[in-house]
């Protein structure tokens with residue numbers, strides 16, 4: 001009996017030794033920040049696949065999308081992620097805004113309805129995550145109701161949070177402005193579109209979510 005017990009313990013120990021680190025990571029942020037562009041880049045870099053469609057029209061992503069088993073290797077440490085690209089979070093969704101992009105009234109109303117459902121879905125996903133990459137457009141003012149609310153919510157849930165200050169390829173971008181707004185969280189300036197500094201992001205992902 002004693003031997004079996006000891007063997008059992010040994011199996012557990014061996015299992016733990018070989019178990020891969022796994023984390024469910026949600027990519028969050030306001031519409032148009034570049035969440036899907038980043039999700040596509042991560043998934044392409046580490047698996048060769050793509051994830052979702054990108055558009056200059058806000059609320060392109062209106063259903064959360066998950067890609068499982070994306071293994072990121074950095075400086076000898078490896079972490080396997082389930083990447084969830086979420087719909088953009090917004091406090092106000094008005095179909096007129098979509099008509100200004102040239103969509104018909106019918107298309108705009110449908111997009112507004114789906115976008116609203118998408119916000120609710122994105123918030124629900126928070127219950128099921130191990131960490132969050134919060135993508136912000138570094139050319140924009142970071143002190144928005146959405147950013148403040150999302151960060152407060154993640155802090156309350158004690159979810160590890162990594163801020164990706166995106167679009168640093170644009171001359172008006174200011175990651176420093178985001179850092180001074182939310183100095184309590186790690187921040188990586190990136191261009192999801194052009195790939196600038198993306199290796200630094202992978203290092204931070206491996207460090208914070210591994």
Ligand SMILES: Nc1nc2c(ncn2[C@@H]2O[C@H](COP(=O)(O)OP(=O)(O)OP(=O)(O)O)[C@@H](O)[C@H]2O)c(=O)[nH]1
Pocket residue numbers: 029030031032033034035036037038053054055056057058059060061062086087088089166167168169170190191192193194
């Ligand atoms: N210049 C620049 N543009 C970017 C960058 N990342 C994304 N974009 C552009 O920003 C727009 C929105 O990108 P998406 O990836 O669709 O943004 P999103 O956050 O997924 O948006 P929703 O799904 O609508 O919430 C597109 O026109 C992208 O090409 C970047 O690093 N630099």
Ligand SMILES: [Mg+2]
Pocket residue numbers: 035036037053054060061086087088
């Ligand atoms: Mg998207």
